[in-house]
Amino acid sequence: MTQYQILPIDPHAHLFEVTLTLDKPSGSEIELYLPNWIPGSYMIRDFAKHVQWLKAESQGKALPVSKLDKARWLVGEVAGPLVIRYQVYAWDLSVRGAHLDQTHGFFNGTSVFLAVKGQEEAECRVNIEQPKGDAYQSWRVATGLKPVDGTKEFEFGWYAADNYDELIDCPVEMSDFRLISFEACGVPHHMALTGKHQVDETRLKNDLIKICEHHIRFFGEPAPVDRYIFMTYVLGKGFGGLEHRNSTALHCSREDLPLPSDDPEKVKDSYLTFLDLCSHEYFHTWNVKRIKPAAFLPYDTQQESYTELLWAFEGFTSYYDNLALVQTGIIPIKQYLLSIAKTITVLERARGRLIQSIADSSFDAWTKFYKQDENAPNSVVSYYGKGTVIALCMDLLIRQLTDNQKSLRDVMVRLWQDFGQKQIGVKNDSIQNITIEICGEQHQSELEQFFQQALYSTDELPVEELLKTVDLELVFQPKNDRNDKGQVKDEMPHNKPKPSLGIDYQAASLGIMVKSVYWDSAACEAGISAGDQLISMNDLKIDNDEFAKRLAECEIGETVVIRGFRRDELIRFEATLRASVADTAYLVYSSEQKDQSDKLKQWLTV
Structure with missing residues (x-):
């Protein structure tokens, strides 16, 4: 001992x-x-x-x-x-x-x-x-x-x-943490809240019960733990989580917690973020803590352990963390679809999806994903985000091929029974083989083509085609403004392109600081680089609030003069503005029943 x-x-x-x-x-x-x-x-x-x-x-x-x-x-x-x-x-x-x-x-x-x-x-x-x-x-x-x-x-x-x-x-x-205790499927669960906060304890407890019981029943009782603890540190600004075998460590912002004064009929966006986090880490109790890549059996914590499978362990978990909230009735269908639109938007805006396959993203997590630099938007694709969209595609594709008799859940349960419970490592082709077996050998060629496309190439995913099977149209539009990250619409939108420089930026003490420059943009062509501090456009001062306004006053194709500092040297740029890219996902109901469509409800029901 x-x-x-x-x-x-x-x-x-x-x-x-x-x-x-x-x-x-x-x-x-x-x-x-x-x-x-x-x-x-x-x-x-x-x-x-x-x-x-x-x-x-x-x-x-x-x-x-x-x-x-x-x-x-x-x-x-x-x-x-x-x-x-x-x-x-x-x-x-x-x-x-x-x-x-x-x-x-x-x-x-x-x-x-x-x-x-x-x-x-x-x-x-x-x-x-x-x-x-x-x-x-x-x-x-x-x-x-x-x-x-x-x-x-x-x-x-x-x-x-x-x-x-x-x-x-x-x-x-x-610490002198606040303890919230409850049972899920007969198993004691606790949330320890450290840090100054206010919380609607009853609402949080009831929502956690729904989430935990959903995940336990998803894989099948009994739960693989005899107790579970959410260790949550409440901060002014914070977000993060790390899964463990019978617990999780979480960081959240104070505004993420539900307050007694909140509308009980609505889930505010910040609280949805926290519930997603709790759901995500709890789902990991099965998916990655017990269902593991072969490279993680056993863990070698002295050096890197490489695997191509993080797209499944993080992507599948990210898919089900939010899906569980609509399936348990915590959020309405439209709010769930909005989260799907935002996820697809993030992927569409990642130019790295055209450079890096999801298998490579998983394998290179140790360097490219966890050590991202200013060029990451051009060169890296997230195995979380693209993995989520792959899971969505797989779920809808399996349902389509089996006439809704099977789904991605059947794949997850098989992974749990064949690998997790037996502590056998998942190999690179295990998920593909299980999916083919579940759908039937008559669909082998189609599924193999899908996996080649989704996992090992940089081709676009067939998400638009598959969403049609549940009465949803996916269209990409230029964003309305900087805060437009995707929407759900009753009717087909027609956004007009706006003049674009093609940068990500943040506020600076003077002007704005360029965080990233997209390689095929007006800014790249003009020589603007990450780290440049831009202070004026067309001889007018700009700041974090004014920059978007100044751009909107320009015309597509117009050449603007931008001045700024690179290090301590004043530098001048001439940029010919381009049309904003149609990279914002809008989901549009294609059924008159809208979010009450039978196909849609069948997908989003437990």
Whole structure:
């Protein structure tokens, strides 16, 4: 057994002190290591850089410690029980790392718990200690780890994990959090809310029950967990989530939570964003935490693990996170269709879809997706966004080929039964093979063509054709304004193109700062580049609010003079404005029944 003790030794200095004890070391030399990345976030993070110092002793005698590389240590001359002490600096306010101050403590095991090489399968025990001082007496503990040795749930004390993999897959939150508890399909669930907030607790609890029960029944009871915790940090501005085997770490903005004053008949956009996040991470309990790519069995947290399948594990999850909300009646059909229109718009505006296949996007997540630069809109396609549209296409295509007798859900259930429950890794062709089997061999050629097109090419997806099968027309229009990200219409729209420079930008202290330049745009042709600070157009000052207005006053084909700074040098550009691209998705009802169309309701019903 491997024992740990973790103490928030100095919240003001953001320091955890960890003690690792081995009563029976396996040899005279012990190798220790800390993960370099955390499952679910596919980028090398180098968590070991936050270890302040590390010391080893046995029976009161200091032992020599040498560094093998950036994340590995070797302890020598071990002749008895071994005690390792070290401090970890915790000031990463994200769902991936560790954070500690006088208001709360949070950590993922990947940030604080050293692994003992060769003993990763041994049981792990952790004594989670309360910070010293009266200011912390109201703090409690929320974690997916199992309380043991008399420790009660949510108390400081001893917790257990079956092995190191489970240990680092159960993050810990400690604070005076607000606890919302409920049952879903008989399983205890909790949401721990840390941070200043107001919330309609009853509404949030009831919506979470609907979501969790939907996902459990989607795959089939019983649930694969005996308890589950949503650890939620409420911020002024924040958004993010990371899935774990029986918990999730979430960040949300205060405005994302439902308020007692909100209209009970409507789901505001910010609350919909939060429910999507909760639904997404909970669906991951099956899809990626148990149904895994073969490359993740087991995880190798010391180096990158490459897979072409993130489009399915994130894309399918992103598809079902929002679909669950309409299927459970939390949101109406039209609000769901608006989210589909926005997703398609994001994909259409990503010029990288014409450069990078979704399989390549998955494989290159470690660099291109997680380390995006100013050229990313021209070169990268999101396996989240395009994966969602692929899932939509697959769902509608399977329904079409089987006369609505089967759907993408049947594929997911088979993945759960054949791979997740048996802990067998999903191979690159597993999903394709299951889909062909479900639809019938007579459709093999058509499905193989679809998968080749969707996964391994940069050809456009057949989403327009497939949406027609559920009485929806998809048309692309020039956006009405900067905030137009897609719409649902009763009748066919006819937007007029507007003059466009072809940049993404943000407010700057003076003028606007160019974030990205689309390669086939007026700005690119004029020589404008990311990082340029534009201050005037046609000798009139521009800022974040005025720029769109100045553009609208121009004509398509007109040449404008733009001035700005590149670094500290004033530079002049002449740009001939082009017509705005028809890259905004509008969904139009093609049935007189509109959102009550039988075909549409059949798709969107559980």
